[in-house]
Amino acid sequence: MLGEDCVWRREPLPDGVLASLTRAFVLPATKDKEPVQVSLTVTVHADVTGGRRDMAVSLEESLRCPEQRLNATQRVRGLYSQANPFEEERNAIADDDLVEYGEYLVDGDEQARPFNWYKYRLGPVTVAATARIGAGRTEEERSAVSSEVAKGVSFVAADIDRLAGAGGPSGKAASR
DSSP states (O other): OBOTTSBBOOOOOOTTEEEEEEEEEEEOOOSSOOOEEEEEEEEEESSHHHHHHHHHHHHHHHHHOSEEEOSSSEEEEEEEEEEEEGGGOOOSSOSEEEEEEEEEEETTOOOOEEEEEEEEEETTEEEEEEEEEOTTOOHHHHHHHHHHHHHHHHHHHHHHHHHHHTTTTTTOOOOO
C-alpha cells in the first residue's frame, strides 16, 4: 500500500480485497550489470467496483506522489501514466489497463535507472507487475526486459480470463 507519506509498505488487506499474492523475480547481477528486479501481484477484489476503484487509485497515486519511496534505499520518480479502458479497444483481454514509466534511484547514487509498471483488470481481479532495470544494461536489454514483463502480465491476465470463461476452479464464471 502507498501511504499518505508516499512510502510503500506492507499492510493488512483492505476491506473489499479477498486475496493478494506477490511474487518477486531477479535477473542476477553480472560483472558489469546490476540486477533486474521484477514483482508480479494478483489481487482479487470482492466485486468489479473494487477492481475499478483499485485501478483508479493506482492512476491517481502518481499524481499524488510524484516521488515514491519503494523501500529503505530505493525510490521512483517522474512517473508517466497511461490508462486504457476496455471501451477504447486497445487491449483484447483486460477490462482496463494501466502502464507507467519512470525512473528509480538508489540512495547515494545519482544514476537513474528505468522503472516500468503494468496493471490489468479483469472484472474483480487486478494483475500488476513492476520492473526495476539495473544500471549497466544496454538499451536493447532494457527494451527486452520491458517487453517480456508486459508479455508476462498479459499471459497471466489471459490465463485468468481463460479460467473465468471456463467457469474457473469453482465452476462459476466470473462476472465483469
